[in-house]
Amino acid sequence: MRTNARGPVQPRERELADRLHSAAIHLLRRARRSDPLTGATPAQLSALSVLMSGPKTLGDLAAAEQVRAPTISRLAAEMERIGLIRRRVDPGDRRVARVEMTAKGRRVLGKGRELRIADIEGRVRRLDRPEADALERAVGIIEGMLRD
Amino acid sequence: MRTNARGPVQPRERELADRLHSAAIHLLRRARRSDPLTGATPAQLSALSVLMSGPKTLGDLAAAEQVRAPTISRLAAEMERIGLIRRRVDPGDRRVARVEMTAKGRRVLGKGRELRIADIEGRVRRLDRPEADALERAVGIIEGMLRD
DNA sequence: TTGCAGTACTTAGCCTTGCTAACTAATATC
DNA sequence: GATATTAGTTAGCAAGGCTAAGTACTGCAA
Numbered sequence: 433m434r435t436n437a438r439g440p441v442q443p444r445e446r447e448l449a450d451r452l453h454s455a456a457i458h459l460l461r462r463a464r465r466s467d468p469l470t471g472a473t474p475a476q477l478s479a480l481s482v483l484m485s486g487p488k489t490l491g492d493l494a495a496a497e498q499v500r501a502p503t504i505s506r507l508a509a510e511m512e513r514i515g516l517i518r519r520r521v522d523p524g525d526r527r528v529a530r531v532e533m534t535a536k537g538r539r540v541l542g543k544g545r546e547l548r549i550a551d552i553e554g555r556v557r558r559l560d561r562p563e564a565d566a567l568e569r570a571v572g573i574i575e576g577m578l579r580d
Numbered sequence: 581m582r583t584n585a586r587g588p589v590q591p592r593e594r595e596l597a598d599r600l601h602s603a604a605i606h607l608l609r610r611a612r613r614s615d616p617l618t619g620a621t622p623a624q625l626s627a628l629s630v631l632m633s634g635p636k637t638l639g640d641l642a643a644a645e646q647v648r649a650p651t652i653s654r655l656a657a658e659m660e661r662i663g664l665i666r667r668r669v670d671p672g673d674r675r676v677a678r679v680e681m682t683a684k685g686r687r688v689l690g691k692g693r694e695l696r697i698a699d700i701e702g703r704v705r706r707l708d709r710p711e712a713d714a715l716e717r718a719v720g721i722i723e724g725m726l727r728d
Numbered sequence: 729t730t731g732c733a734g735t736a737c738t739t740a741g742c743c744t745t746g747c748t749a750a751c752t753a754a755t756a757t758c
Numbered sequence: 759g760a761t762a763t764t765a766g767t768t769a770g771c772a773a774g775g776c777t778a779a780g781t782a783c784t785g786c787a788a
Binding site: 637638639649650652653654657673675676677 | 764765766767768769
């Protein structure tokens with residue numbers, strides 16, 4: 433493979449995609465470190481954030497989280513056990529389980545978001561003005577990239 | 581909580597942190613979809629990408645991946661076993677283990693990246709020139725934010 | 729109406745990848 | 759030379775992915 437001082441030769445778009453991917457991974461790894469302080473696990477917090485918009489069937493939840501049914505089934509069982517969600521059998525189709533957040537779930541989600549965002553916010557605050565402007569613009573661009 | 585048309589009222593840095601966090605989550609969810617096709621595990625691919633820039637001690641690797649020593653120790657053992665990396669004891673300090681990619685590691689990384697990055701790269705390619713410039717600058721800023 | 733296929737979820741059991749605690753080996757320091 | 763520190767390993771736990779196989783229910787067609 434050809435290389436130069438900056439690493440392997442590759443199209444600019446690929447290198448940029450690569451760095452963006454890597455930055456996202458490391459950003460989230462940091463942010464997740466505060467999750468244990470909420471008493472909930474990352475997967476539980478993520479599921480709660482999906483339930484923010486209202487009750488969901490376990491199937492809907494699995495789709496939103498992009499995981500298989502057994503993963504959600506186990507996650508929901510534990511979340512119910514510790515009181516983050518409550519479940520009801522759908523009266524119209526008794527195969528279906530609907531779950532929704534409890535007040536405790538809402539509190540835990542709020543705290544988890546607070547902590548995660550706080551870590552990133554602390555880093556953002558250390559940027560100077562032009563850097564923050566550039567970041568803000570780029571976040572808008574990324575949001576646009578993901579909208580399709 | 582007070583709100584306006586853009587959501588809850590909050591300092592600019594917090595809003596930016598929130599959007600960045602959310603963008604990172606959604607970006608990675610997309611990229612992860614192709615993971616099962618790569619052949620190597622996500623942690624292995626990530627470690628290989630760190631080794632792209634040259635040999636590293638296990639400690640360096642752990643720091644780069646933001647994980648603890650035992651996690652890297654086990655990962656490296658498995659990667660060595662399947663021939664993705666090779667290790668040498670540092671002659672100057674015999675506590676230190678240096679690892680580097682093998683040719684096989686380079687091949688696997690190439691293929692894995694291909695799959696993981698393809699989605700993001702496709703989106704990056706749809707940006708116009710100023711957008712790509714802005715994104716590139718911001719990725720550098722995020723990398724800096726995470727370096728502390 | 730019965731029986732069979734499909735759907736929604738659960739159970740069992742595996743794997744990867746985080747972690748801490750406790751260890752070994754090598755090096756540095758007093 | 760004794761002791762502390764550093765780099766990495768080992769053992770063992772937990773979370774959260776997965777597949778395969780099972781249960782309970784629904785719906786449809788003979």
